[in-house]
Amino acid sequence: MFKLALKQMLAKKKQTFLIFLGIGFGTMIYIIVAGLQLGMRAYMVEQLLNNTAHILISGEEKYIEKDFVENHLYPDEMVSWVVPPSGKREEGKLGNPQGWFEVLDNTPQVLSYSPRLNVQAIASNTQYSAGISLLGIIPQKQIKISSLEDYMQEGSILDVTGGTNTIILSHKLLKKLGAKMGSTINLSNGVDAPLPFKVVGIIKLGNNQLDETFALSHLKDVQKLNKTPGRITEIAVALYNMDLATPLAKRWKLLSRDQVQGWQEANQNLMEMIKIQDLFRYIITVTVLLVSGFGIYNVLSIMINQKQKEIAILRSVGFSKEKILQLFLSQGLLLGIAGGILGNVLGLILCKIIGSIEFSFEIGKSNNLWVSYDYLIYVTGFCAAVCSSLIAGVIPSYSASKLTPLEIIREHS
Amino acid sequence: MGLVVDHIHKDFGKQKVLKDINFKIENGEYVSISGRSGSGKSTLLYILSTLDIPTAGDVFLDECNTKKMNDHEIDVFRAKHIGFIFQFHYLIPELTTLENVLLPATNLKVESSKVERAKELLNELEILDQIHKYPSQMSGGQQQRVAIARALIMEPKYIFADEPTGNLDTYNAAKVMDMLDKINRESKTTIVLVTHDPDFAARAKREILLSDGRVVN
Numbered sequence: 091m092f093k094l095a096l097k098q099m100l101a102k103k104k105q106t107f108l109i110f111l112g113i114g115f116g117t118m119i120y121i122i123v124a125g126l127q128l129g130m131r132a133y134m135v136e137q138l139l140n141n142t143a144h145i146l147i148s149g150e151e152k153y154i155e156k157d158f159v160e161n162h163l164y165p166d167e168m169v170s171w172v173v174p175p176s177g178k179r180e181e182g183k184l185g186n187p188q189g190w191f192e193v194l195d196n197t198p199q200v201l202s203y204s205p206r207l208n209v210q211a212i213a214s215n216t217q218y219s220a221g222i223s224l225l226g227i228i229p230q231k232q233i234k235i236s237s238l239e240d241y242m243q244e245g246s247i248l249d250v251t252g253g254t255n256t257i258i259l260s261h262k263l264l265k266k267l268g269a270k271m272g273s274t275i276n277l278s279n280g281v282d283a284p285l286p287f288k289v290v291g292i293i294k295l296g297n298n299q300l301d302e303t304f305a306l307s308h309l310k311d312v313q314k315l316n317k318t319p320g321r322i323t324e325i326a327v328a329l330y331n332m333d334l335a336t337p338l339a340k341r342w343k344l345l346s347r348d349q350v351q352g353w354q355e356a357n358q359n360l361m362e363m364i365k366i367q368d369l370f371r372y373i374i375t376v377t378v379l380l381v382s383g384f385g386i387y388n389v390l391s392i393m394i395n396q397k398q399k400e401i402a403i404l405r406s407v408g409f410s411k412e413k414i415l416q417l418f419l420s421q422g423l424l425l426g427i428a429g430g431i432l433g434n435v436l437g438l439i440l441c442k443i444i445g446s447i448e449f450s451f452e453i454g455k456s457n458n459l460w461v462s463y464d465y466l467i468y469v470t471g472f473c474a475a476v477c478s479s480l481i482a483g484v485i486p487s488y489s490a491s492k493l494t495p496l497e498i499i500r501e502h503s
Numbered sequence: 504m505g506l507v508v509d510h511i512h513k514d515f516g517k518q519k520v521l522k523d524i525n526f527k528i529e530n531g532e533y534v535s536i537s538g539r540s541g542s543g544k545s546t547l548l549y550i551l552s553t554l555d556i557p558t559a560g561d562v563f564l565d566e567c568n569t570k571k572m573n574d575h576e577i578d579v580f581r582a583k584h585i586g587f588i589f590q591f592h593y594l595i596p597e598l599t600t601l602e603n604v605l606l607p608a609t610n611l612k613v614e615s616s617k618v619e620r621a622k623e624l625l626n627e628l629e630i631l632d633q634i635h636k637y638p639s640q641m642s643g644g645q646q647q648r649v650a651i652a653r654a655l656i657m658e659p660k661y662i663f664a665d666e667p668t669g670n671l672d673t674y675n676a677a678k679v680m681d682m683l684d685k686i687n688r689e690s691k692t693t694i695v696l697v698t699h700d701p702d703f704a705a706r707a708k709r710e711i712l713l714s715d716g717r718v719v720n
Binding site: 091094097098100101399400402403404406407408409410411413494495496499 | 549554555574575578579580581582583585587589591593594595596597598606607609610611653665
């Protein structure tokens with residue numbers, strides 16, 4: 091039966107080739123679009139995770155409230171404020187970091203975590219000063235939860251060691267300060283006298299805003315600079331499976347008043363954009379299905395019309411309806427498999443070509459587009475091609491199987 | 504045993520094509536059904552060969568009532584016991600002579616055991632040299648002989664031939680008729696031949712003459 095199906099298809103070489111190309115190109119387009127979209131998504135997620143984490147646990151934001159001040163300062167008096175008290179009470183800090191460490195150590199889904207102190211500081215070198223966002227980290231822990239090390243232009247994250255006042259500057263900040271590797275800059279918390287820090291590394295994140303303000307130092311040195319020994323503002327957590335961030339964050343929120351945010355919740359705008367991208371990908375998948383499906387439907391319908399006499403003789407020599415259905419359905423299946431393979435191969439080649447194009451602008455670590463080669467893209471593309479071909483083949487094949495030999499013989503005699 | 508036709512009628516809407524047909528064909532008999540165009544002879548053949556069912560009455564093939572057989576039983580019966588020869592050969596153009604002849608065997612998955620038989624038949628039909636050719640590379644007479652070989656490959660009990668010489672020249676028509684005589688004589692296959700040619704009809708051992716949907720002899 092399979093041999094006959096193949097022979098019938100080869101007898102209509104032009105038709106078969108065109109529909110084979112149609113399915114192949116449809117699948118290829120899906121693979122390229124999905125590869126680029128998922129590559130871009132991976133890039134955005136990596137960027138975002140470098141700045142945050144899968145889950146970020148940070149101190150509760152406390153604000154000054156009028157009633158609180160009145161009750162504490164003037165418990166038995168009527169107070170009329172000209173300007174009521176307002177604003178943030180203090181830098182958000184974790185109330186019980188040790189408690190969190192215990193929770194994280196006992197959660198099997200946690201790959202690693204990094205306690206951090208995030209402060210605003212003023213960096214100065216000779217005549218120029220700049221406000222910077224200084225992140226105090228424990229390097230050995232930080233490298234386990236993000237790929238920041240990959241973005242180092244010079245030096246290593248491990249070069250910042252506690253008690254040595256060493257710092258890594260983002261490349262544009264370094265330029266603004268007129269500093270270079272090995273030079274010393276002054277850092278101030280804005281209140282106390284500045285402390286000297288030695289530049290031991292340069293980092294380039296590929297994000298303009300961050301590259302102008304970002305700096306890294308050891309947690310202990312940042313605590314010392316900020317005059318807040320032992321303080322941690324956040325714990326960045328990496329999970330084995332980043333998709334578990336939302337449910338875990340939800341569970342942990344119940345444990346304390348600290349803020350616990352999964353990466354999806356912390357970046358809702360980005361997630362919305364990703365959802366829109368996914369929608370586009372699904373639309374393309376459906377389009378591929380429809381184009382392939384219509385092609386197969388047309389080819390099989392024409393073929394069945396032309397093959398009525400053969401169907402009659404097959405039925406009259408005892409071929410069952412099911413076998414006739416199988417004969418034509420297998421042609422759809424063959425076209426779907428061949429087209430799916432062609433689409434996968436062409437898609438992979440074009441993705442490789444697109445991924446190797448050097449652009450004039452930087453995208454993360456390089457000048458190339460991020461292209462995803464996730465095997466699921468190829469499996470989905472192939473399955474879409476095969477399924478659409480099968481589904482489209484069902485109607486004409488079924489109508490062929492319903493033909494009785496007598497109808498056809500009468501028609502042709 | 505044999506083929507029993509029990510008071511069959513066939514209507515197409517208000518048109519009565521067959522009226523109370525009643526006869527029996529013994530195993531190994533060679534019977535022709537003849538009559539003018541529109542007398543109902545092809546319709547009768549299609550009913551006898553399970554391709555159609557009567558409006559009323561019954562047909563028994565080897566004591567099985569064809570009306571009571573389900574689709575699967577009919578498919579199996581046709582595959583094993585019936586060979587068809589039509590006016591048009593209905594060969595599969597994408598298959599070679601050998602593959603066309605083996606088609607019923609392919610259906611029953613006994614293809615390999617029938618290759619030698621196919622070659623014998625093609626040799627008897629004097630077209631062994633055409634074994635690897637496609638239908639389009641053969642003459643009409645050769646194509647019809649391939650169709651005969653296909654009808655015989657499973658050594659059926661019954662051969663139903665509907666105007667098998669209708670598209671052939673005199674020489675090839677005579678060859679086909681000789682072949683049918685030989686098959687009946689040597690393998691005792693029951694042959695039911697529909698023809699409007701009185702000479703060919705006369706070659707059968709018994710002739711059933713139809714006129715206006717009734718048997719008149």
